[in-house]
Amino acid sequence: MSYMPELPEVETTARLLRPRLVGRRLRDVDVRWPRTLGGQAPAELEEAVVGARVAAVRRRAKYVIIDLARGRRSAGALLVHLRMTGRLVVERADATPDWSRVRLGLDRGALHFLDVRKFGRLRWWADPEDPEGPLAPLGPEPLGESFTAAWLHRALAGRRRVLKPLLLDQTFLAGLGNIYVDESLHIARLHPLERSDAVDRRAAGRLQRAIQATLREAIEREGSSFDAFYRTPEGQPGSYQHQFRVYGREGRPCRRCGAAVERLVVAQRGTHVCPRCQPAPPPRILRAP
DNA sequence: CTATGGCCCTGGTTGC
DNA sequence: TGCAACCAGGGCCATA
Numbered sequence: 001m002s003y004m005p006e007l008p009e010v011e012t013t014a015r016l017l018r019p020r021l022v023g024r025r026l027r028d029v030d031v032r033w034p035r036t037l038g039g040q041a042p043a044e045l046e047e048a049v050v051g052a053r054v055a056a057v058r059r060r061a062k063y064v065i066i067d068l069a070r071g072r073r074s075a076g077a078l079l080v081h082l083r084m085t086g087r088l089v090v091e092r093a094d095a096t097p098d099w100s101r102v103r104l105g106l107d108r109g110a111l112h113f114l115d116v117r118k119f120g121r122l123r124w125w126a127d128p129e130d131p132e133g134p135l136a137p138l139g140p141e142p143l144g145e146s147f148t149a150a151w152l153h154r155a156l157a158g159r160r161r162v163l164k165p166l167l168l169d170q171t172f173l174a175g176l177g178n179i180y181v182d183e184s185l186h187i188a189r190l191h192p193l194e195r196s197d198a199v200d201r202r203a204a205g206r207l208q209r210a211i212q213a214t215l216r217e218a219i220e221r222e223g224s225s226f227d228a229f230y231r232t233p234e235g236q237p238g239s240y241q242h243q244f245r246v247y248g249r250e251g252r253p254c255r256r257c258g259a260a261v262e263r264l265v266v267a268q269r270g271t272h273v274c275p276r277c278q279p280a281p282p283p284r285i286l287r288a289p
Numbered sequence: 290c291t292a293t294g295g296c297c298c299t300g301g302t303t304g305c
Numbered sequence: 306t307g308c309a310a311c312c313a314g315g316g317c318c319a320t321a
Contacts, residue, residue: 004314035297062315083315085299117298119315161291170316177315268294269314 005082007142007175008218010062012238013088018057020090021066025053025107033101036113038121048076048124049104061138061174064088065128077128079121079135080113086120088113138174142211147173153204156196163199164192165267176211179224179247182272184210186246186256191278192266198281217243246272 055069068075187210223238254274
């Protein structure tokens with residue numbers, strides 16, 4: 001098992017990268033695995049970024065956004081999605097880290113996009129807010145002001161989806177992944193197979209608070225690490241994995257009631273529940289064929 | 290609108 | 306001990 005970058009890990013990456021990157025100038029580009037660019041030509045990336053300066057490093061959903069500028073004018077942005085195993089690290093200019101898929105030479109050192117499994121993506125956009133761009137369809141930020149209990153209740157009621165896959169849908173809510181959905185549902189005492197439109201106002205309130213508390217605590221602990229793979233850009237592992245309530249704890253006691261945590265598969269994803277704290281909903285009636 | 294399944298990938302784990 | 310099969314999974318796409 002490796003680590004899975006979700007909102008807290010991406011936020012940690014952006015925070016730790018910021019002081020090492022803002023103000024740096026990009027000197028050159030070396031694309032070792034072209035598919036990382038998601039269809040963008042390496043020459044286009046090179047032309048767009050060489051000579052530009054890093055103006056800001058921020059996060060939206062699970063994207064790291066590296067804003068670029070030339071003089072006072074915007075020079076677009078690098079949109080980086082870590083997917084399963086991606087990492088962004090700043091190394092000495094002569095370092096050759098393993099699994100480097102893209103190397104961006106800086107005026108001091110080099111920024112590497114490392115990615116064992118090659119699912120991650122890094123590409124340049126002239127306008128990160130482009131309505132055709134990858135950020136446009138994303139739902140609200142779970143730590144943003146618009147993510148309220150009232151909004152969540154109405155949004156869930158307006159859909160007829162299984163709860164967990166809906167929470168993983170980045171166009172519904174942006175930033176949650178498999179781990180933090182399982183953790184949040186457990187805290188809120190909701191079953192992952194519950195129907196979204198069966199979640200009442202009280203339960204929606206619990207879920208909204210659980211999501212925010214889980215994400216905030218994980219950010220404080222700089223994300224979750226499972227093994228030697230995941231490191232923050234500073235080279236340190238996160239520590240939130242020690243707080244897991246259900247994720248990866250199959251057969252072990254629920255921290256709330258002591259019942260054995262169970263593992264099931266929901267929408268092709270490993271899912272962890274306490275059978276006592278999170279009672280299963282009545283089975284869905286499938287439409288006749 | 291909602292759900293399902295395939296695809297991309299490779300290191301670690303499991304099974305024999 | 307060695308080696309092959311298997312598994313994990315976020316986002317995207319085609320299909321029903």
